[in-house]
Amino acid sequence: MSTKTEAPKTRGTVQEMTNQVLRDCGMTTMFGNPGSTELNFLTDFPEDFRYVLGLQEAAAIAMADGYAQATRNAAFVNLHSAAGVGNALGNLFTAYKNHTPLVVTAGQQARDILLYQPYLGADRATEFPRPYVKWSIEPARPQDVPLAIAQAYEIAMQHPRGPVFVSVPSEDWAETADMPTPARTRHDTVPGPDALADMAAALKAAKNPALVVGSGIDRDGAFDAAVDLAERMGATVFEAPVSSRANFPEDHPRFAGFLPAMPEGLSKLLEPHDVVAVIGAPVFTFHIFGRAPIFDSDTAFWQITDDPDEAAHSQVATSLLGSIGASIKALAGLLGERKANPATPLRAKPDKAKGRDPMGIDFAIQTIDATRPDGALIVEEAPSHRPAIQRDLPITQGGGFFTMASGGLGWGLPAAVGVSLANRDRRTICIVGDGSSMYSIQAIWTAVQHDLPVTFAVLNNQGYGALRGFAALMQSRSIPGMDVPGIDYVQLAASMRCPGTRVTAHGDLAQALRDAHGAAGPQLVEIAIDPATGKIY
Numbered sequence: 001m002s003t004k005t006e007a008p009k010t011r012g013t014v015q016e017m018t019n020q021v022l023r024d025c026g027m028t029t030m031f032g033n034p035g036s037t038e039l040n041f042l043t044d045f046p047e048d049f050r051y052v053l054g055l056q057e058a059a060a061i062a063m064a065d066g067y068a069q070a071t072r073n074a075a076f077v078n079l080h081s082a083a084g085v086g087n088a089l090g091n092l093f094t095a096y097k098n099h100t101p102l103v104v105t106a107g108q109q110a111r112d113i114l115l116y117q118p119y120l121g122a123d124r125a126t127e128f129p130r131p132y133v134k135w136s137i138e139p140a141r142p143q144d145v146p147l148a149i150a151q152a153y154e155i156a157m158q159h160p161r162g163p164v165f166v167s168v169p170s171e172d173w174a175e176t177a178d179m180p181t182p183a184r185t186r187h188d189t190v191p192g193p194d195a196l197a198d199m200a201a202a203l204k205a206a207k208n209p210a211l212v213v214g215s216g217i218d219r220d221g222a223f224d225a226a227v228d229l230a231e232r233m234g235a236t237v238f239e240a241p242v243s244s245r246a247n248f249p250e251d252h253p254r255f256a257g258f259l260p261a262m263p264e265g266l267s268k269l270l271e272p273h274d275v276v277a278v279i280g281a282p283v284f285t286f287h288i289f290g291r292a293p294i295f296d297s298d299t300a301f302w303q304i305t306d307d308p309d310e311a312a313h314s315q316v317a318t319s320l321l322g323s324i325g326a327s328i329k330a331l332a333g334l335l336g337e338r339k340a341n342p343a344t345p346l347r348a349k350p351d352k353a354k355g356r357d358p359m360g361i362d363f364a365i366q367t368i369d370a371t372r373p374d375g376a377l378i379v380e381e382a383p384s385h386r387p388a389i390q391r392d393l394p395i396t397q398g399g400g401f402f403t404m405a406s407g408g409l410g411w412g413l414p415a416a417v418g419v420s421l422a423n424r425d426r427r428t429i430c431i432v433g434d435g436s437s438m439y440s441i442q443a444i445w446t447a448v449q450h451d452l453p454v455t456f457a458v459l460n461n462q463g464y465g466a467l468r469g470f471a472a473l474m475q476s477r478s479i480p481g482m483d484v485p486g487i488d489y490v491q492l493a494a495s496m497r498c499p500g501t502r503v504t505a506h507g508d509l510a511q512a513l514r515d516a517h518g519a520a521g522p523q524l525v526e527i528a529i530d531p532a533t534g535k536i537y
Contacts, residue, residue, distance in 0.1 A: 008179070015173040017146035019046055021180065025153045027076040027103065029421070031064040033057050035080030037107025037120055040173040042078070052421065052450070055442040057087035059414040062440065064102055065095045066379065066418025069402055072221065074101035074156045075418070081107050082122035085129060085165075091414075094406040095163045096132040098244055099219060099307070101156035102163035103149060104129070108138065110171045125167035138167035142175035150182035158185055159306035159323050161219070190330045191304070191320035199277070199302050199320060200334035203233050206275035211235040212259065214281020215405065216306060218245035222325035223398025226279070229332045230254050233277070234339035236346060238269065239390075240281035244405035246395035247280065256346040258390050261287035267294035278303045280324045283314035287407075304331070350391050355506040358530035361385050361459070363506055365392040365431075368457060371513040373427045379403070379419055381412025382433040382459050385529075389431065410439025413456065417443050420452040427453050427517050434460040435484055445496040447522040454523075455516045456498075458489050461529040493524040500524035 008020055018041075022028060029050045034042055045051060054060030057079050068075035079085050085092075085106050095102050108114075109121035122128065126136040135155045139148045145168055152164040190196070203209055211233055217226050226248050230237050237254045239247065241261035248255055259266045263286055270276055276299055278284075283303050284292070292315075301317035304327045311319035320327065353362035365388045372378075380389055380403045395401040402419060404411040416430035437458050447454050462485045490500035503512045503525060516523035 010179045011176065012179075013173065014142050014145045014175050014177045015041060015043075017177045017179050018149055018173075019049070021146050021150045021153070022076060023048070025150070026073050027153070029067065030076050030078055031060045031067070031418075032078035033060050033080060033084060034078070035084060035107060035120070037081045037109060037170040038078055040170050041107070041168070053446060054414065055445055056440065057084045058091045058410055059440045059443045059446070061088045061091040061095060061102070061104070062411045062414035063418035063421070063443065063446065065091065065098060065100045065411065066402060066415035067422050068100050068102055068418075069098065069219070070377075070399070070419045070422035072219075074103050074153055077102055077104045079104060079106040081109070081120045082125065082128060083120075085122070085125075089129065089132070090408050091411050092129055092163060093132045094404045094408050094411045097405040099161045099215070100163065101161040103152045103156055103166070104133070104163055105149070105166045105168055108167045108169040111169045112171075114169070122167065126165065129163075129165045132163070133165045134162045136165040136167075138169075139172075142169070142172035143177040145172050146177050147180035147182065150180045154182055154185060157187070159187060159189070160310070187323050188326040190322040190326045195320050196327075196330055196334060199304075199318070200331060202275055202300060202302060203277060203335060206233075206273075208273050209233050209235045210270060210273035210276045211237045212240050212276060212278040212281060213237060213243075213247035214240035214279065215243045215245040215247065216280025216324040217247035217328070218398055220280070220306075220324040221398065222280075222328050223247060223249075225325055225328045225332065227252065228338070229279075229328050229335070231338040231341065232332050232335040235277070236273065240278065241266065241285045242287065242405060242407070243281065244403050246398075246401035249396045250347075250394035251345075251396050253341045253345040259284070261285055263288070263290035263292035267292045270294050270299065271297070273299060275300045275302070278314075278317060279328065280305065282310050283317040304328070353392070357505055359504075359506045359509070359528060361388045361529055361533040362392060364459065364509065364527050364529060365389055367509045368429065368431065368513060369393045371510055371517065372429055373517050376427045376429050376517070377402070377419055377423060378429050378431065379412055379416035380431045381409065381415075381436045382431050383407075383436075384433065384461070385431075385459055409436045413437055414440045414443035414446070416454055416456070417447050417450075417452060420447070420454045421450065424453065427455065429517075430454060430456045432456065432458055434458055434462065434487065434489065437489065438484070438487070441492055442496070444493055444498045444522065444524065448497050451521040453521065455513070456493070456522065456524040457513070458524065458526045459529050460489065460526055461531045461533070489524060489526040498522050498524055500526065502526040502528065504528040
């Protein structure tokens with residue numbers, strides 16, 4: 001028997017050459033929900049590929065988002081023509097805001113009948129996902145498809161990373177094409193030496209510097225580098241508003257907490273600092289209208305970002321462009337020795353929550369913290385409970401926390417499936433609100449099919465708690481559509497063969513969570529939360 005490995009083909013069908021491109025790019029896990037315009041691409045599916053079926057296109061996109069973030073490589077998604085892309089757009093918007101590299105393809109009707117407005121044809125297919133993709137193309141010729149997908153991967157992975165879109169007519173896959181040889185880009189760019197020297201000089205001269213860390217840090221694998229920078233700066237460290245990753249160990253003595261997306265509250269926290277360095281985040285993302293008084297003060301702002309648009313829209317900062325990890329290391333090298341950390345941590349530990357029924361959110365989150373296994377990954381989509389999660393569930397390691405940067409619902413539950421697919425050796429805990437879960441509850445089915453180690457912790461306050469919080473904050477009254485009673489989440493999970501339990505008594509919660517985490521596959525724990533607890537900021 002010969003053991004000689006055959007060389008990859010340099011010419012073949014468009015389908016064969018595209019599959020080879022996907023292998024070369026490390027995208028052999030494919031997420032999708034197929035339709036008739038995708039069948040030619042999916043026929044004779046390669047044995048070395050894995051197809052992850054989402055029962056709705058929005059779920060497929062979010063699964064791919066979680067997977068791409070966890071692997072730090074672009075993920076491949078195959079959608080169905082215009083209607084499928086439309087279903088996916090909400091979570092495509094989230095992927096864009098998350099700076100998640102995705103190569104999204106969609107089937108198109110055959111070229112021969114496109115001029116006749118065929119059934120399932122997509123008019124102006126490349127415009128449909130804009131502006132929330134970095135690049136969008138329908139190749140002019142069938143033989144251009146493999147190169148277009150290779151280029152799409154390269155663009156998705158270039159900073160700032162994000163999704164791209166390729167529309168492919170259904171009959172193109174059987175045509176003949178050559179194997180493309182695309183360019184490869186180095187991603188370790190840094191700002192110019194003079195710019196870095198100016199920023200380092202400002203930080204050295206600061207009497208009370210602050211470091212604001214954003215999602216770009218953890219996306220670029222620079223979690224530990226940010227700690228080194230903070231200690232060399234002697235800085236007070238804050239997490240940027242609405243950050244979608246954890247970018248600094250939240251038990252570090254220099255960590256002071258989370259900046260709110262409110263101009264006045266943010267200004268109050270930053271007011272004592274004469275120099276503020278913002279790295280991997282805008283300056284700043286606000287959710288509530290108002291002018292930040294800190295912008296009218298003498299505080300100097302510096303920013304390092306890999307996103308030119310982010311730099312252009314940041315207020316008052318001197319912005320430096322470069323990849324985050326390489327830029328942090330270059331800046332740290334100019335700052336000298338580390339300074340001593342505070343003897344007393346800047347952020348006080350929260351008080352122990354009291355158990356009561358109905359259950360308070362502080363008690364529930366503290367119990368999730370106390371029972372989570374070592375190395376567990378957290379995926380969160382519970383906006384009304386985010387302050388409690390930030391306070392009571394500290395993240396201390398890089399790559400350990402994921403949430404959505406867009407504010408749109410329906411991402412968290414399927415994203416947890418994608419994160420778990422990339423980390424089968426660790427438990428993933430999905431903390432999701434009851435309202436959020438109903439946008440994409442069918443993702444539980446995919447977790448069952450792949451027997452993933454996921455605990456879905458559904459915080460059930462019987463409605464849209466975030467809206468209740470905003471109504472109080474904005475003094476709105478008599479708002480309809482906030483209550484969502486009468487849904488049995490355990491039965492919904494059971495219908496998809498996922499075991500579950502409902503917890504209404506605080507004394508039962510810890511054991512229910514331990515049992516769920518100890519199971520081999522997916523489990524759902526529905527936690528009845530007092531609707532009166534929880535707030536936005």
